[in-house]
Amino acid sequence: MLTTQEKLEILADAAKYDASCASSGAKRAGNGKGIGHSDGMGICHSYTPDGRCVSLLKILLTNVCTYDCVFCVNRVSSDIRRARFTPEEVVNLTLDFYKRNYIEGLFLSSGIIQSPDYTMEQLISVAKQLRQVHNFGGYIHLKAIPGASQLLIDEAGLHADRLSANIELPTQQDLVQLAPEKKSAIIESTMSQIAVRKDEADEDRRKSSLAPKFAAAGQSTQMVVGATPATDRQILTTATHLYGQYKLRRIYYTGFSPYPEADARLPLKAAPLIREHRLYQSDWLMRFYGFQASELTTESQPELSLTEDPKTTWARTHPEFFPVDVNTAPRESILRVPGIGYRNVERILNIRKYHALTREDLRKLNVRLKQSLPYLITTDHLPSSIIPTPEPTPEVQLDLFAPTSALTGSV
Numbered sequence: 475m476l477t478t479q480e481k482l483e484i485l486a487d488a489a490k491y492d493a494s495c496a497s498s499g500a501k502r503a504g505n506g507k508g509i510g511h512s513d514g515m516g517i518c519h520s521y522t523p524d525g526r527c528v529s530l531l532k533i534l535l536t537n538v539c540t541y542d543c544v545f546c547v548n549r550v551s552s553d554i555r556r557a558r559f560t561p562e563e564v565v566n567l568t569l570d571f572y573k574r575n576y577i578e579g580l581f582l583s584s585g586i587i588q589s590p591d592y593t594m595e596q597l598i599s600v601a602k603q604l605r606q607v608h609n610f611g612g613y614i615h616l617k618a619i620p621g622a623s624q625l626l627i628d629e630a631g632l633h634a635d636r637l638s639a640n641i642e643l644p645t646q647q648d649l650v651q652l653a654p655e656k657k658s659a660i661i662e663s664t665m666s667q668i669a670v671r672k673d674e675a676d677e678d679r680r681k682s683s684l685a686p687k688f689a690a691a692g693q694s695t696q697m698v699v700g701a702t703p704a705t706d707r708q709i710l711t712t713a714t715h716l717y718g719q720y721k722l723r724r725i726y727y728t729g730f731s732p733y734p735e736a737d738a739r740l741p742l743k744a745a746p747l748i749r750e751h752r753l754y755q756s757d758w759l760m761r762f763y764g765f766q767a768s769e770l771t772t773e774s775q776p777e778l779s780l781t782e783d784p785k786t787t788w789a790r791t792h793p794e795f796f797p798v799d800v801n802t803a804p805r806e807s808i809l810r811v812p813g814i815g816y817r818n819v820e821r822i823l824n825i826r827k828y829h830a831l832t833r834e835d836l837r838k839l840n841v842r843l844k845q846s847l848p849y850l851i852t853t854d855h856l857p858s859s860i861i862p863t864p865e866p867t868p869e870v871q872l873d874l875f876a877p878t879s880a881l882t883g884s885v
């Protein structure tokens with residue numbers, strides 16, 4: 475019989491593989507006694523819709539699972555210690571941590587026990603008790619179990635701020651090979667249920683502020699990268715489809731890391747962290763800079779560069795588009811200039827209503843001049859020519875042009 479502390483150790487550790495809730499592992503000093511001392515176990519940081527960073531208790535209800543997803547350490551055939559919380563235990567842990575000011579909310583996921591509906595009911599039971607019995611006002615992110623009934627999804631969204639159904643792998647073919655019980659059609663059907671219900675609830679709230687909220691912080695998902703040969707082009711195409719169809723707030727890309735005694739179908743090497751980063755940068759470009767997935771890679775070069783950020787790659791390979799005159803060009807053209815972030819584009823558009831911009835104006839805005847000057851015109855700057863240059867070698871310092879890592883996303 476495991477103690478609550480032992481369960482917490484197992485189920486917080488098991489939850490760390492789900493990246494759909496930003497970073498994890500933050501430490502909080504406790505007095506070392508009782509349940510409240512977390513030692514960092516299961517506490518992650520996430521961002522609420524209003525931009526606040528909140529600490530969440532991030533745990534699984536159970537790491538028992540009837541599915542056998544090859545890439546997952548919790549799969550049924552995995553020889554690991556198992557544990558299961560009762561909903562009441564999770565409620566008490568959440569309240570205890572909350573009262574001690576360790577956390578501001580809960581991220582709760584689970585292995586599939588009995589059936590998707592049964593698992594969803596257990597997760598809902600936690601959220602419902604917190605909201606209705608204990609009047610808990612903190613942030614709640616619940617995993618939406620693919621295949622759970624519409625009624626249960628509806629109820630989950632009434633209690634949770636965010637729901638997330640994980641797509642897991644980029645293509646249906648990948649799922650067939652590595653997660654045979656999972657079907658992209660079922661996962662997407664759950665995403666669709668959330669999107670439709672949220673639209674209805676938002677519409678109701680426009681008519682009456684008394685109408686109940688549904689998953690006010692929207693939905694997110696996670697895609698494991700590097701467990702299969704799926705290319706960045708396929709990953710970004712799937713991402714575009716999911717953002718377009720289901721209005722996802724975020725997609726989290728998690729590089730696969732090998733674990734002891736993993737299935738022989740899995741790669742032996744971890745996906746490079748920089749690949750994750752390039753995918754986040756590309757995701758950012760698609761959501762905020764007007765790029766299409768099909769522009770960021772090509773049929774013949776389906777992988778993102780590991781040595782150069784995708785915006786610079788695009789600019790370097792499209793000399794016909796440049797130089798862009800920041801004093802006259804439309805917003806969507808300035809957005810494509812390397813080294814200029816989307817907030818600075820807004821500032822440039824604002825400033826040029828009053829006066830023409832110079833290099834000095836850009837420097838004051840902290841525009842990355844070294845990166846941007848070859849591609850733009852100001853009143854006192856005209857690049858000589860856009861000469862196509864080769865892709866930089868790995869020794870070139872990596873350019874982290876935008877805050878796009880998993881650590882900076884909202885839940």
Ligand code: SF4
Pocket residue numbers: 539540541542543546547548549550584585586653
């Ligand atoms: S459903 Fe698959 S990915 Fe989820 S916990 Fe079970 S084995 Fe892991």
